[in-house]
Amino acid sequence: MTTVNNTSTTDVLASFRHQQEAAGSKSELGKNEFMELMIAQLKNQNPLEPQENGDFIAQLAQFSSLEEMQKLSQNVDNVVGEFRSTQALQASAMVGRTVLAPANFGMLDDSGEITGVVNVPASTGGLKLSIQNESGELLRRIDLGASEAGQKAFRWDGQDADGNVLPPGRYVVVAEASYPEGNEQLDTLVSSNVDSVSLGKGGNITLNLAGMGSIALADVQQIN
Template sequence: MSSSIDQTSAVQDLFNSKVKTATDNTTVADATKTATGSQSLGKDAFLQLLVTQLKNQDPLSPQDNGAFVAQLAQFSSLEGINTLNDSVNAISSNFSSSQALQASSLVGRSIITQTNKALVDTSKSMTGSVAVTAATGNVAIKITDKDGNVVRTIDMGAQSAGNSDFIWDGKSDNGEVAPAGTYTFAATTKNDKGESVAMATSLPATVTSVTLSKTGGEMLLNLAGGMGSVKLSQIQTIGT
């Protein structure tokens, strides 16, 4: 009686049957990908290799039970990972759709976000806020136009830590109504040494459109008047 087929040789022959012969310009890895898809060794090929091992094992030295169980565990783990990936992808897709629907409902609405510039309709008052990190006795806001000219200085006086609101009535320091347009707001205070310290401001803006990320990142809200874009998570308040 001829000797049994060598296990390693049989497994190798099965694997080779799954891979097309590489040409001069094609690597074995490329051929393997062509034969098995995006995965170099899928679950079906893994199961066939396992069955081949069992069919061609040496009767005088059969497959060790522990090794057999370990291979079955690997197969089960592969199945579980693939199922988990499918579930995560489905959840991610549903979340992106929900986020897109939420963001699209903001088009045309007013929001408040952290920025130092705003497109202002000076025919009516606008409200903003300053992030005061610690209690201070002097907070001032300088409002400059697009040319860098100071239009209005608002003295807020002493403020406690937190967000402090301010209102600009659209008028300049001389009492005249300023022209509508883009203005920059610079809030400052004085430290114990009398040095000027900048503070963050939050201002209103209008959402004109939404940009969806092609890489799965957070979507962006595009603002009117060339105010740029902000992330959905950066919105502090949603108005009408």
Template structure:
């Protein structure tokens, strides 16, 4: 006897499909089918040349390893689903809140303020905040005077500019203040005698949150658009 000639002969003995006609058909080999197949293989092996113990143990070890991998995949999938649910819950709590992100565009709503910040690379006596309309026209050019090295925080309500918690001495050119709408901010500073535009971070309201297939969060911000959660500098 030459042993099993092909896997088809073993499956004919096993007749997996006829064991449970009500069970859904699957192309995967489960635990019960594997053990049954192994028993059929042992029953049909050549008695003059039986399978070595080491070979048998190796097959069992291989199956055990495969089974553990399947359990690990199942557990990881469950963990991933839980994480996605938690992220969705956290994301929903952000809607309606204000966040600060790297941008030079902001939306001014009635009764609200636009807050922002820049990092001053070196102390300077010449810093200006320029505010442009959506069409690109200069609305205000506000001198804020001397600023020391570090972060400069500002707030603008359409008429008054507050810098590091204090109102500037600048007099607005807009008697009734700027109308609600989209504005662009440009902060210029004289650094080592050279005019330098500083990177701005401005506040924006979260209109909605999108959760990607990989679990990543994207905030859809008013007046800005989609921004990755990882780009948020501050939750206001």
């Protein structure tokens, strides 16, 4: 008498997952594992109750979709890799140039000045810029006058209120606008030189600015 092996696809799948977990590998099915399961199912089906053609075609369609998704995923990874390489190449061309980046301080270097812009959220009749040392001591106050909403450029010539030329170093920049409800401190963007570019994990690109540390490429507001 002939004995029929009634092992089901569920049993085969459970066995496969058990082996994968025991081996400490991934438990997701790839196209090879999917095909092995289909073959195992065909080998072990009951000849008296064979699989319906429609079910078999549906499984083939699933296999085809899986293979296409894997190809698509690989293509996307390739495109992302090329995009990151292009970004890194473009970022490297920024070395030696100056950029505008969000900061409330700037480096006074051999150029003898600190430049940048103030983000003005609403029109103001009085916009002022204060220059302080790192201890918070007020060195100079610059009246930028009235300003419309938008960005207002500023320039500090490196001198204190008495006209003395200050030494190179880091200086704090504080912008304030006068409004009917009171004074409001505003955000500033300061110009700085790009010393080098770093490519981190995941393709993240950071710019290393002179005396100002590192910032993400996405935070750069303007390239001069």
